[in-house]
Structures are given as structure tokens and as C-alpha cells.
Amino acid sequence: MMGNSLKYFFADFTHENYRKLLKIAKQNDLFCDFTNYSPKENFIIWRHDIDFSVHSAFKLAAIEREENVVSTYYIHLHNEFYNPLEKEIADKLLSIKQMGHKLGLHFDTHFYDITNTNELRDSLSFEKNILEKTFDTEIHSFSFHNTNDFVLSFNEELYEGMINVYSRYFREEVPYCSDSNGYWRYERLEDILVSAKYKNLQVLTHPAWWQDSVMSPRERIQRCVKGRADNVMKRYDELLSSQDRENIDW
DSSP: OOOHHHHHTTSSSSSHHHHHHHHHHHHOOOOEEEETTTSSSSSEEEEESSSOHHHHHHHHHHHHTTOOOOOOOEEEEOSOOOOSSSSSHHHHHHHHTTTTOOEEEEOOOOHHHHOOOHHHHHHHHHHHHHHHHTTTTTOOOEESSSOOHHHTTOOOSTTTTTTESSSHHHEEEEEEOOGGGGGSSSSSSHHHHHHHHOOSSSEEGGGGGOSSSOHHHHHHHHHHHHHHHHHHHHHHHHHHHTOOOOOOOO
């Protein structure tokens, strides 16, 4: 519907526009991450929760490298849309790291039915260890997946040696802009960047929302799902062919 396209700024979420937003941001702010920012400086922390597509994350990472921007990509170990331990996906994540970006943990409290801080710490330590061994990197920070009031009550700065990006400081002192669910949840990012209204800013993107052409949020997810399904079938066909086995259909 044309009304939704304008209301939710579908045209914002293209790779071409993503590059434009990075260029605007670089004019006014120093790009930092959660380990090297200074509250005394104008900084912008740009991060990505990989909820749907590592291939989409790889494309954004390449654009950022071309623009000399470093960001952090948060990996979800219990994802229904990709498997970070699958070789092709793991190789993509390693490539993102090799571009100079950082990897973080996108942590799902709901998977463990966490009820207290001790349970949180145990599970964070377990997943941090998996990522560090798999991707040969130190995991400096984590972000919660699917936050609610209970999850956000874990608001200390550090857990298991990792910076909590939803800590009290970042939630209360640093303005926040997010593209959750494929639209600007609070304020439109371009408006914020052009106005330079905030001294500091945390930007969260979910890479699957950003595509080559203008699409609705639902179309963007359908593209990710279909792309993964087609790729799995291609690998299956290639495997049988490489082993000289019959690929039987109707």
C-alpha cells in the first residue's frame, strides 16, 4: 500500500541510502564502539543485531568498510533464520571480522527461561565461550534479544566481562535509534543525523531490513527466508552430484 510506503519510509531501507546515512553521520560524529567511546566527545555507536540474515550483515559490513566505518555485529546462537555454526555462515561472520568490524553476542534470555542474575551470568559465560572459540576473537559486549521489562532490569554495566549495551548508562544517557521490525521505532535516523540534535547516539540496525531495492518489511523477510531455502536446496543438489548419486524427484 502506498500509504504504508510513505508512512514507514520504505525507501529509507536500501543499500544506497545506507551509504548516504553513513556519510552524513561521519560529518558530525566520531564513530566508536562500546569499548572506546568517551562521554566528553561527540560519538556515535553503530551496532547490528543479526536477527535474520548473515548475508545481509555481510553486505552492510562491506559498505561500512568502503566508508571507513567500524561497527559491531551481534550474533544470535539460537536463531531460527540462520545457524552461526554452519560453515558458510561462520565463514561470512569471519569475513565480517576480517573487514575490521567487531563481533558481539546477541543473547536470548528466553531460550534459557532465565529468572535471576546467577542464571544470566552462567548462560552468558557459556555463549561467550562458544563465540570466542568459534571465531577466534574476544567478545567485548552483548545485546539482549527481544527485550521486555524483566530483561531490561539486568542493567549493570558488565556481566561476565562483557559490556551490557542495555546498561543503565546507555539507556538513560545516550539517545537511541532503532529500525526494529523494519521501520523507525522512535525517530527517523536521517532526521536525527541531519539535525545533529544529539551530542551522542546509539544506532541499532537489523541488517535484513536493508536491501538493494525498495520493499515492505514483510517482503524483506520473505526474501531472506526464500534465499536461505533456495541456498540449502542448491547445496543438497550439489552434494548429490559431487558424490555421483541419484537426485530422485517425481
